[in-house]
Amino acid sequence: MVRRSLKRILLVEDDPDIQTVTSMALGSFGGYTVHVCGSAREALDSAASFKPDLILLDVMMPGMDGLDTLKALREIPATATTPVIFLTARVQPADVALYNELDSLAVIRKPFEPTALVETIHGLWARYRDQAD
Amino acid sequence: MKADLVELTEQYSTALREYCRGGGEAALLRAYQLGRRAVTGGAGVLEMAGLHQEALVAALLEMLALDESARIAKRASEFFAECLAPFELTRRGFEEAHAAMCDLNEGLERRLSAVLQDFESAQDELLEQKRMEKLKNDFISVISHEVRTPLTSIHGALNLLKSGLGGELNVQGVRLLDAAYRNSQRLVRLVNDLLDLQRIESGTMTFNLRPVDLRSLLEQSIEAGQPHAGQLETQLVLQRAPAGVRVRVDSDRMMQVMTNLLSNAAKFSPRGETVVVEAVRLDSRVRVQVTDSGPGVPAEFRARIFQKFAQAAPSSDRGGSGLGLSITKAIVEHMSGHVGFESEPGRTTFYFDLPEWRPRAAARQKAAGDTWSADH
Numbered sequence: 001m002v003r004r005s006l007k008r009i010l011l012v013e014d015d016p017d018i019q020t021v022t023s024m025a026l027g028s029f030g031g032y033t034v035h036v037c038g039s040a041r042e043a044l045d046s047a048a049s050f051k052p053d054l055i056l057l058d059v060m061m062p063g064m065d066g067l068d069t070l071k072a073l074r075e076i077p078a079t080a081t082t083p084v085i086f087l088t089a090r091v092q093p094a095d096v097a098l099y100n101e102l103d104s105l106a107v108i109r110k111p112f113e114p115t116a117l118v119e120t121i122h123g124l125w126a127r128y129r130d131q132a133d
Numbered sequence: 134m135k136a137d138l139v140e141l142t143e144q145y146s147t148a149l150r151e152y153c154r155g156g157g158e159a160a161l162l163r164a165y166q167l168g169r170r171a172v173t174g175g176a177g178v179l180e181m182a183g184l185h186q187e188a189l190v191a192a193l194l195e196m197l198a199l200d201e202s203a204r205i206a207k208r209a210s211e212f213f214a215e216c217l218a219p220f221e222l223t224r225r226g227f228e229e230a231h232a233a234m235c236d237l238n239e240g241l242e243r244r245l246s247a248v249l250q251d252f253e254s255a256q257d258e259l260l261e262q263k264r265m266e267k268l269k270n271d272f273i274s275v276i277s278h279e280v281r282t283p284l285t286s287i288h289g290a291l292n293l294l295k296s297g298l299g300g301e302l303n304v305q306g307v308r309l310l311d312a313a314y315r316n317s318q319r320l321v322r323l324v325n326d327l328l329d330l331q332r333i334e335s336g337t338m339t340f341n342l343r344p345v346d347l348r349s350l351l352e353q354s355i356e357a358g359q360p361h362a363g364q365l366e367t368q369l370v371l372q373r374a375p376a377g378v379r380v381r382v383d384s385d386r387m388m389q390v391m392t393n394l395l396s397n398a399a400k401f402s403p404r405g406e407t408v409v410v411e412a413v414r415l416d417s418r419v420r421v422q423v424t425d426s427g428p429g430v431p432a433e434f435r436a437r438i439f440q441k442f443a444q445a446a447p448s449s450d451r452g453g454s455g456l457g458l459s460i461t462k463a464i465v466e467h468m469s470g471h472v473g474f475e476s477e478p479g480r481t482t483f484y485f486d487l488p489e490w491r492p493r494a495a496a497r498q499k500a501a502g503d504t505w506s507a508d509h
Contacts, residue, residue: 021289028298089281093337111285111321115296
């Protein structure tokens with residue numbers, strides 16, 4: 001049962017410019033607390049202490065990619081069931097089919113409108129909460 | 134009979150006579166060997182029997198010197214030769230059949246070789262097609278990632294600046310930002326259109342077909358397209374749409390189709406003019422049409438207007454990818470529809486027809502009256 005509201009977002013993204021734009025939009029328009037990680041390693045290290053309500057996860061990252069990161073996050077108790085949204089430029093049909101097979105809430109395609117991002121996430125969160133209830 | 138064979142048979146005949154006269158193993162062996170060579174060289178059974186007959190008769194005549202015995206011996210050998218005739222005929226039949234089989238085999242070999250050659254060239258062609266397909270997919274993959282990533286930052290930053298996050302800009306700053314934002318939007322559309330095209334061509338675009346109310350869908354599309362039309366100083370108006378008409382479509386894809394048609398119409402419409410949207414019933418189908426009062430589609434462009442990367446004037450600054458109409462056509466056709474246009478200077482109408490969706494119950498009622506089914 002998920003009753004809590006969306007407050008804390010873990011953003012895993014290796015591109016510093018996309019980090020800036022995304023975290024600025026989430027912070028300024030959504031009022032969320034955003035923790036930015038530039039790699040899978042950083043995300044795995046900070047997941048337990050940050051305790052995110054939602055994870056925004058890039059797919060193409062040096063080292064461990066987003067798909068393996070998701071599997072590793074599921075091994076950590078703090079993020080074992082945390083909803084994950086892929087935020088990715090890899091949206092070929094075969095890629096999307098793969099994301100859908102994984103335990104992800106949704107896929108947001110890059111490029112996106114940062115001003116619309118909060119609304120999109122808000123809608124996805126509401127749907128997630130309804131389904132979990 | 135060939136000269137060699139004639140000579141061989143003569144030698145054989147002589148050897149036989151010698152054996153009949155004198156006997157002995159050496160003479161028999163010599164006759165046997167000559168006989169084998171004659172048969173191998175082509176002498177038939179009857180010819181060989183003739184030789185045997187002559188040798189036997191000659192030997193008997195020499196040995197017995199009695200006419201009566203010789204006559205009997207001659208008849209016996211004739212009878213013997215006659216007995217062999219069917220075997221000879223069978224052998225010749227076999228030879229003819231063998232020759233015919235050889236001809237047939239050669240023909241089959243030729244045909245098989247031609248088929249194999251065709252197969253190999255078809256295989257080469259298929260491999261080439263696959264190679265080209267892979268190249269295309271690799272290219273789109275590169276576009277997809279390598280262009281999307283920087284575009285996310287550029288478009289995102291411009292979007293945030295336009296939202297006022299960076300503070301107020303002066304008039305020139307606003308104009309520059311608008312130009313940058315507009316063009317980044319154009320790039321975003323291009324990469325998205327490329328992806329849609331790939332999905333359509335590979336058959337991986339998904340369609341969630343459901344009956345939807347056409348009028349409200351058109352109203353939504355006009356509401357969504359109004360801001361863009363406003364930027365171009367045109368207005369979108371839904372002039373008429375029958376109430377209660379439903380079509381079985383994917384709503385998102387329908388919105389995409391309408392966005393393409395409305396955006397095109399607004400783009401080509403003179404400033405201050407109105408783009409008119411109408412929906413009309415045509416028997417079992419419904420036609421949605423979007424009319425603008427722009428300059429019209431140039432005659433030389435009409436035949437390829439729905440093709441990929443088709444633009445009337447590539448250098449124009451109207452800002453399309455040249456993919457919108459081909460995507461529109463593919464989507465509409467996937468929903469059992471048809472697209473078309475009519476154009477003259479000052480009035481261009483793009484339209485698409487879709488089957489009108491009616492519930493099964495209504496269709497059954499109607500089917501009671503005639504055999505026509507409304508449930509498509």
